[in-house]
Amino acid sequence: MTKNLNIALVQSHLHWENPEANRALFDAKISQISEEVDLIILPEMFTTGFTMNPKDIDKLEGLKTLEWMQHTAREKNTAITGSLVFQENGKNYNRSFFVRPSGEYEKYDKKHTFTLAGEHKVYQAGTEKLIIDCKGFKICPLICYDLRFPVWARNVEAYDILIYVANWPRPRINAWDALLKARAIENMSYCIGVNRVGLDGLGHQYVGHSAVYDVLGEQLAYSEKEEILYASLSKEHITTNRNKLKFLNDRDSFSLL
Template identity: 35%
Template sequence: MQHDIAWEDPETTRAKTEPMIAEAAGAGARLIVLPEMFATGFSMQPELIAEDEGGPTEQFLVQQAAEHAAHLVGSVAQRGEDGRYRNNAVLARPDGSVTRYAKIHPFSFAGEHERYAAGSDFVTVDVEGLRVSLFVCYDLRFADEFWALAATTDLYLVPANWPRPRHEHWRALLRARAIENQAYVLGVNRIGAAADLPHDGGSALIDPLGATVFEADTAAAVHTGDVEADVVQQTRTTFPFLADRRA
């Protein structure tokens, strides 16, 4: 799901995304992914936008997952039990359970590291037999984090707020992470401007050989594509490059 975001206005943005989620589910999507900080924008004012874990935006994802019998993922600014703010990728399941991944690499170029605590733990979950690893935006630049999970990953998810000036980096890195780990990579970017910084979308699903399953343009839209664990296994059997990787 590629969409614009009402700046620091989660209620408005949640309302805008609801029909898009229904559209995705209606098209048969079993895993629906939204951008980074999809309800508020990439705000460096967590004291204004962050919610407690289990707060309204997380509950929105849970409710939508249950309503559409699908898994939903989106990044949310949240306050943990320790009182620290984190940029969490939240995966909501149809049964109401959630898994959270805290962004390991806060974006220091924008001062995110000064406002949000860095995560420390990798997260890989099972989604209907598909092994799915969660990352967020800036994590995409750090190949070693993806390498560490390659053996147990079929699909990497990367919700993002990746701006126009570095859009070609986004395109190249999505493909690099797919090729070098022989896994699918789904990058979901926002559109629209935030603090006069434009975002051009370009959400894309890349297969284990680096081929493009789909690549969005700059418009708000729902895109769907098939991800198959068997394709990952077949690719790795035919081209057993991962076995030659040195620790």
């Protein structure tokens, strides 16, 4: 267990539906990380942008990107996470991978597919929440539209860090800002949001607003431009405030059907 978990958030533009170009793009960006970090976080669908055309992506690209993540994690000696288009058993998933320096990985499939864009028609929704242990910190990875559904994120597992990777567009960016902060406060957890910037192939504009909030909702990092953000997350900060305030002890109990 470590006292602090050091993270890097990579806020970037994306090449539309071009996994090879995006892997090269993130190779270049990750090579710029000179600080020692325990976790690198990439946006949602970081090899394609938020595409509803998985049929146009070679079915082998998901495995190629997973192998790239494993190679990068070993080379940088750090964990790495982000979501991508992944095809398995004839179905398409918006799947987040959490890859460790050893190359071992865990996966989470987006629970709330974005019906406004028709995501539910082309991607299989996930059904299971994932809690990961990383150097003594319990992490809950979620994806974009999941942010609007607090019941799914409710901290019944005593996790320490909530992560949202996203392609969250400019017209609704105020909701992104407000909900990231709210999820941190209500769950007494660090809450991290990693968004993209630039235009996608459909003309949608993305303005970043990647951010890190502590368990009291204080903002530790924030950016609206293409850059890498850094933050150090403290186990003592979590423990001290939870023991002092005990808000989670009074949360409502429920079961998800």
